[in-house]
Each structure stands twice: as C-alpha cells, then as structure tokens.
Amino acid sequence: MKSESASKSRSNSDSNSKSQGTRSIVLGEVEVIRVVEWQGAFVPARGLVPDSGAELWKGNEEWLAPDHWDPDSDRAVVTLQTWVLRSGGRTVLVDTGVGNGRERPGSAQFHHWQGDFLGGLARAGVRPQDVDVVVNTHIHGDHVGWNTFGADGGWVPTFPNAQYLIPAADDFHFGPDNAYGNGLREDDRLIYEDSIAPVHRSGQAVLWDGSHRIDEHLTLESAPGHTPGSSVLRLASGGDRAVFAGDLLHSPVQILTPSCNSCFCMDAAQAAASRHRILERAADERELVIPAHFGGAGAVEVRKEGDGFSLERWAAFETP
Template identity: 50%
Template structure:
C-alpha cells in the first residue's frame, strides 16, 4: 500500500483501478491540443496516452488516520455488476481496505467530496439476509453536503435522471435510512486536523477536505482537478462539471490557496505520483513538485 505521513496524519492510497476513458478534446471541451503536446514529456504516460490520445485517470480512495480516527475519503465506483457505474475487476472497496489491514468496522468517518457515482459507489453493500443495500461501514458517520443532497434528489433532478436516480437509491438513500448521515452546510470540522470547505462548480455541493497537522498542509480536492494540466490552465473545466464557469473560479481560488499556504494538492483521479505542489507564476500557476506516493498501476 502507498502510505505517507503528513504532520502525524497517516495517509494511505487505496487504489481500485485506472483507465483512459476519453480523448482530451472530449474530456476537456475547452482544451488546446497544442498545450497537451507541449507538455507531453511529463503528462505521458501517467496522465495522457498520446498514442491513443486518451486522458488517463485513476479511481481510488484515501484512508486517513487522524487524531485516533479512521477517515475514508470517497468510496469509488461500485464493484457489484448489477449496479449503474461499475468498475472493472470486481474488487470491492471493503476488500481493498482489508488488504491495508482495515476492516469495515474500523472506519469512523466517510467523506464523500461529492455525490457522483465514482465517489459514492462503495458507500453501501447488499445484505442478503435483509434483502436490501445497507451502509458498508456500519459504525461510520457519512458526511454529505446539503447542496449536493438537494441537487441529486431523484425526485427533482433533471440531469441524467435515470442514472443518477439509481446511484442515489443504492449509494445514498441506504445511508440516510440507517441514520448514519451527517449533513453539513458552509463547512464541517471532523477533528483538529481535518475540515471540509465548500468548493462548488463540479457539483453544487462539491467539497475540499483540508488537512493541517504539524506545520504541513494538504488539500484533498476531489474532482476540482482531473488532470495536472489544469494547474497550467485553470480556466479549463471537465465535461463532467455541472457548472464549468463556477468550477473554473473555484479551481483558481483553491490553486491560489495551495500556492500561498504551500499546501499539497491531492486530487481524486491523478495517476502517477498522485499529488502535486504548485506555485504562483504571476497570474498563472506552475507545478513545482510531486508527493511521495509511488507511481504505478492501481
């Protein structure tokens, strides 16, 4: 397992799988192909397959051991082939956590940075004795933003209503029924090192998890960044952003914060070394270093 420590908080990457779903022009509608070619030397192969012209991403979760708590950040796609938004390979998050020495009962808090299928799929499991889906982590409190809960309410949602309704019914509603959800607005403190901040645009309730410990800082930024090229072009949003203009403004704000506070950025889907340091270059930004997670397959 890939584990590093920041200021006494242990962070383990729980890899599920990697793929190359779309070409840059489809993934980032406002992208400039020349920019990809100009940065080929470091984008390939971890973040871009230039031969196939496909953006490479990872689906992974982050396990944090902080202040005596076990915190899971995002839960990936479902590993149940009967569900919408299924990851290949059939390895569940619970199985991947077990390989890291963590049982489902050990998890105290589940943070969903937002409520897209590839961030909530491991929230639940099918209980054959009950004949229904139940929370996969029976002791955990699940943190949902009010804005995303309202937006993805299957009774009112108009964007991808069929797909999103299945995701909501199977990954969100069982947690609500079990009384394990904590719904937050404006911000949420998890412990002395971890707190959630609104970062809207990708979804209305998208959040950033801030880690501050021992003089070190990291920002788990979810889908604020899908490619490190967006550090150089923060105005470019992905095709999956519900509000691209707001996402771009939020991206710039968080990049400014990361540069000014020397905070490491930990996006949900980066391959390679997984996390990056940034700095200001006038009104733009530059990548100045990578985190210590080993590069490689999921």
Template identity: 50%
Template sequence: MSLTSTPATTSAAPPTVSTIELGDVRIDRVMEYSDTTPMTTDVFFPGSTPEEWRRHTELLAPHHWEPASDLTRAATQTWVLRSEGKVILVDTGAGNGKYRPLQPIWSYLNTDYLANLAAVGVRPEDVDIVVNTHLHDDHVGWNTRLEGRDWVPTFPNATYLMPRPDVEYWKPENLPNTVFGRGNQNVYEDSVDPVFEAGLVTVWEDSYTIDGNLRLAAAPGHTPGASIIHLESAGDRAVFAGDLLHGAIQVHEPHINSCFEEDEDGARASRARMFAHAADHNALVLPAHLPGHGAFELRRRGAGFELTAWAPFSTT
C-alpha cells in the same frame, strides 16, 4: 512537508511509498481503479486544444495521457486518513455490482477494493467517518454493499458526511436534465438512501470541522455541493481536492474544465481558490482521480501555477 524527490519535469523517478505522514495525520492511498478511459482529450476536456496537450507531454505522459491514442487515463481511489485516533475515508469510489446505465465504465464492477483497504489495516467496521466530497456515482459507490438483495452500509459504525446542496440536488425527484444528471439516476437508490435509512448520515453546509487537523469547506462548481478537505497539522498542510480537477493538465491550464461540470464558471473559480491556497501555504494537493503518483505540490508562476513535485505515492 516539502517534496523534492520526484521532480514534476520527469516521469522516470520511481515512487517510493504508498503511505505518507503530514504532521499527526497518516495518509494511505487505496486504489479501486486505474486505467485508460474510453475518452479522448476532446471528450473528457472539451475546452482543451491538441496544442495544450502537446505542450505538456512531459508532464502528462505516460500516467495521465497516451499521446498515440489521445486517450486519457484516470483513477478512482480513497484517501484513508488516521487522525486523532479515528479512521476517515475520503470518497468511496464506484462500488461493486452497481448498475450505471449512462456510465458503463462503472457498471457492475467487481474490484478488490475491500481487500485493498484491508492491506492498509482497515476493516469496514474500523471506519469512523466517511467523507463524500460530492454525490456523483464514482464517489459514493462503496458507501454500500450488496447483502442478499439489499444494499446495506459497508461501514456500519461510520458517520457519513454529505454536503447539503448535493443531498438536495441529486434527489431523484430533483435530478437535473443533463447527461450526467441522468447518468447519476440510480445513485440515491443504491448508495445514498440506504445510509440515510440506517441513521448514519450527517449533512453539513458551508464548512464542517472534522477534528483538530481536518476541516471540510464548500467548493461549488463541479456540483452544487462539491467540497474539499483542508489538513493542517504540526506545520504540514494539504488539501483533498475531490473533483476540482480531473487531470494533471488542469494544473498548468486551470481554465480547462472536464465534461462533468454542472457550473463551468463556478468550477474554475473554486479551482483557482484552491490552487492559490495550496501555492501560498505549501499545501500538498490530493485529487480524487489522478493516476500515477496521485498528488502534487505547486507554486505560482506569473498569473498561473505550475506543478513543482509529485508526492511519492506508489503508481500501482
């Protein structure tokens, strides 16, 4: 698939669709949250410089950065895939009603996420597979919902795919003594353990074939078990990048990490491998947290990369 209708050098061209098809796979974008974050550029991306942000203003404003306030913008969203007769969710956002003591932006949310899923024709019981690209709080939240006083699986007929390194790393008894580690402290209790107890989890390591179109691959750095999904179908390619990048600035400045990386060097290395694959195979990149059009194509430029086209997903 070649995206030419929305050039990367402008933000004026309107989005055209909220669903695209790559080969035999249909992709719907289901939004949970999209807004300004409470983090300025130096907080969210501590290795970045003001000059780097100014250099890419045309790319970043207004969907990814507000120059006047220096606040960043982000989204939490689920990519809904229909492939070989199955409904597959890629990441499940932050969830409703969950206490996040060190992540107040995700505490006690009350969003229309399930209604947004219904709007693309998906009921919780329709979901066959849930992919958690990693086990941070904003990727597993809708794994469960509150029923009375209990957290129960939101998608009762689904197989939940979780990467083994994260399953071990984020167990409460192993919780890393980092700011984000401590901030992830309630995740197992309300969003991971209940689906294990229901017998719905398949734990994988290194790689995992979902079906003839989709394959999971390890991409450690952001977390030990961080992963991506490769799509290849009828000549079209894509990569669902999870948190290999948190902001559009990282396309043109891939050395920049967010403040949430567990392994700084590992995150850069996984990002570089993913970008090289996407550029060399004309693969659409679909990260977890980009607002605006949300997905893009890129190409090599010298020793780096540049964004060449946005996908035509709705910016709503």
C-alpha cells in the same frame, strides 16, 4: 515531506491495469494511505477537458505521459482511488469509489463493475467496522459507490460504525426533493437510491453546508461548481498542509490552465472560480494538492505562474 521533481514522475505499471495496492505518507500527525480501485486510459483527452487544446497536451507530453495521458490513443489516464486518513485516533475515508454490482447504464465501463476495493482496504489494514468517518466530496457515482454493499437483495452501509459526511446541496440536488438531479440522467437516481438513501435510512448520514470540522487536523469546505455541493477537505497538522480537491481537478493540465473545466462540471463559471481559489491558496500556503483522479504520484505541490499555476514537486507516494 519527501518529494521528487514533477518532470521525473513515471508510472511503473501498465496504464490499463486494474491496479491494486496501498501507498502512504505522513503529514504532521496524520497518515495518508492511498487505495487504488482502478487506473487506466479513460476518455479522449479533450473530451475530458473540452477547452484544453491539443498543444497543451502535446507541449507537456514529457511529464503527462504515461501517468496522465496516453499519447498513442490521445486518451486521458485517470485513477479511481480512496484516501484513507488516520487522524486523531480515527480512520477517515475520503470518497469510496465505484462500488460493485451497480446498475450504471450511463457509464458502460463501470456498469455491473466487480473489483477488489475491500481487499485494497484490508491490505491497508482497514476493516469496514474500523472506519469512523466517510467523506463524500460530492455525489457522483465514482465517489460514493462503496458507501454501501448488496445484502439480502438490498443495499446497506458498508461501514457500520461510520458517520457519512455528505454535502447538503448535493443531497438536495441529487435526491428526491429535486427529483434526482432534475431527472436529467437515470444514473443520478440509481446512484442516490443504492449509495446515499440507505445511509439516510441507517441514520448514519450527516448533511453539512459551508464548512464542517472533523477534528483538529481536518476541515471540510464547500467548493461548488463541479456539482452544487462539491467540496474539498483541508488537512493542517504540524507544519504540513494538504487539500483533498475531489473533482476540481481531473487532469494536471487544469493546474496549468485553471479556467478549463472537465466535461462533468455542472456550473462552468463557478467550477473555474472554485478551482482557481483552491489552487491559489495551495500555492500561498504550500498545501499538497491531492485530487481524486490523478495517476502517477497522485498528489503535487503547485506554484503561481502568470495567470495560472505550475507543478513544483510530486508527493512521495509510489505510483500504482
């Protein structure tokens, strides 16, 4: 797997642009394609990762900027992206972004969002009818949005031939049985109703718990804390290993200090434990860590360092 020094990673795009395009690498017998929906300076850095000190960001500015942090505005740079895997003759999507035309009153930036996600998939050679499996690592609005699209006044599955793999614990928590996340956020009900419920009605939803094997190369595993059903997808093919870490990591500073949660983590202790466990295994087994929201090269190898971890090599994905 081609890689480059972490300290030399730089984005060649405007960090506020709605970046389009596809990038790919091959791991064993699996092709991994990156489809970016949006990238930009998102929220204040220590708003995203509340327990991270200013010195953590400033002390690593050389490589955090500009791909992961905008020092001028002190805002974290994030990317919304889907990973397309071609494995065992099938096409698998890992998370489906924000989606167009959604009611998201709690997320002003993506309320009634309109983007070119399907165009990005098309440029990657993927038509909706070609998708065999959709993985939702968890049920948050920026991971399930393109599960569906608006048609005739309602929402229908975007990928008509796909099996949608949804963590059972999240489906319970965010669904009607637990009154849409205990009714704490109106967005939770809206997300479930427009992006999850239609997949149940079509008979395409598969709920799983603990672990779920997709094929000989791909296995889902629970990694709770960010949400009750938060999960990761492990890839093992030939001599290559990777872990699609979802929202266990929002920023590379959480690799340096894995005890630091994002502001979106629901169970702080459980999320930190899951993050440390996944990073420790990645370091031991030389897994490429592929989070949902990293900008720049998007994926990185890690190594143990003291009580935490350090970044060793970025993957060979071109920067958006």
